[in-house]
Amino acid sequence: MWTEIGKSMTHLLRSPMPLSAFALPKRLVVSFPLAQLLHRHTPPKPFCSRMSATPSTSLTHTISLPTQLGQPVQVLAASGLSDSEFRAAIESSLFRQWLKNLECENGILANGYMTLTQVLIQGVDMFGKRIGFLKFKADIIDKGTGKKVPGIVFARGPAVTVLILLESEGTTYAVLTEQVRVPTGRVVLELPAGMLDDDKGDFVGTAVREGGCDEELGLFLYRGRVDKNIITQLEGKETGCVKHGELIKVRVVPYEKLWHTTPDAKALMAIAIYEMAKKEGLLPQ
Numbered sequence: 001m002w003t004e005i006g007k008s009m010t011h012l013l014r015s016p017m018p019l020s021a022f023a024l025p026k027r028l029v030v031s032f033p034l035a036q037l038l039h040r041h042t043p044p045k046p047f048c049s050r051m052s053a054t055p056s057t058s059l060t061h062t063i064s065l066p067t068q069l070g071q072p073v074q075v076l077a078a079s080g081l082s083d084s085e086f087r088a089a090i091e092s093s094l095f096r097q098w099l100k101n102l103e104c105e106n107g108i109l110a111n112g113y114m115t116l117t118q119v120l121i122q123g124v125d126m127f128g129k130r131i132g133f134l135k136f137k138a139d140i141i142d143k144g145t146g147k148k149v150p151g152i153v154f155a156r157g158p159a160v161t162v163l164i165l166l167e168s169e170g171t172t173y174a175v176l177t178e179q180v181r182v183p184t185g186r187v188v189l190e191l192p193a194g195m196l197d198d199d200k201g202d203f204v205g206t207a208v209r210e211g212g213c214d215e216e217l218g219l220f221l222y223r224g225r226v227d228k229n230i231i232t233q234l235e236g237k238e239t240g241c242v243k244h245g246e247l248i249k250v251r252v253v254p255y256e257k258l259w260h261t262t263p264d265a266k267a268l269m270a271i272a273i274y275e276m277a278k279k280e281g282l283l284p285q
Helices: 002-011 082-092 091-101 229-235 255-260 265-279
Strands: 030-033 050-054 060-064 075-078 116-126 130-142 154-155 157-169 172-182 186-190 191-194 217-225 248-254
Touching: 030 060, 030 157, 060 130, 060 157, 082 116, 082 130, 091 130, 130 229, 157 229, 172 255, 186 217, 248 255, 255 265
Parallel strands: 075 116, 157 217
Antiparallel strands: 030 217, 050 060, 060 075, 116 130, 130 154, 157 172, 157 191, 172 186, 172 248
């Protein structure tokens, strides 16, 4: 999903823009993953599952997993799910990534103590031509007890968020978005964030374009120096993609007050990591 705030921020990370287009003068810019300051990430092992489909009229699919040789996994469609939705679900990056996670180094199936017997695809929400949300139930059996472990999955894939800090006249400000969040029944003040739109893990064009499980959240940092009039112009600026029903306003608050301005977990995590990184001297000057 594209939003106007994101389009503007995408250009911001590449070249200066007019103030009317939500531009911030790029006098000092530092953008990097906050989490990578604190730990090294071990790349997952390559996904090596094999799939073999049965006739589409039965809406079933059989998966062969390397960790379960001789124990094929049956994938079924719940009542009411169309053939096209079922096929889109089993071929989606959301489902394939979930299968890959099962067999990674610390995956559920890696040590051989558990086995996946069946997956029931229950629901598919399309975002245009791609799947946005995928709901399914997995039957995973603990071999020691013979019992199923809880297996309801709401897959929406990875997402990213960015902590935007702007220094002006000796004060550091944080940029937030204020938008309607129907699931909570509230208007929420939060860090700009969004889902990855593809398998490339592209940051530019995701968090900065946006403004829901299986979600993994990447935290990024943006720092810059701006004139005070930029802060004034940003506060209350309306943005968002109107055709997608996004009602978003930009809010700017002093960074020192951010922790008690919003209950947004993304913001609180970003503050914690940012402050720890500063304390350890890990932030570039």
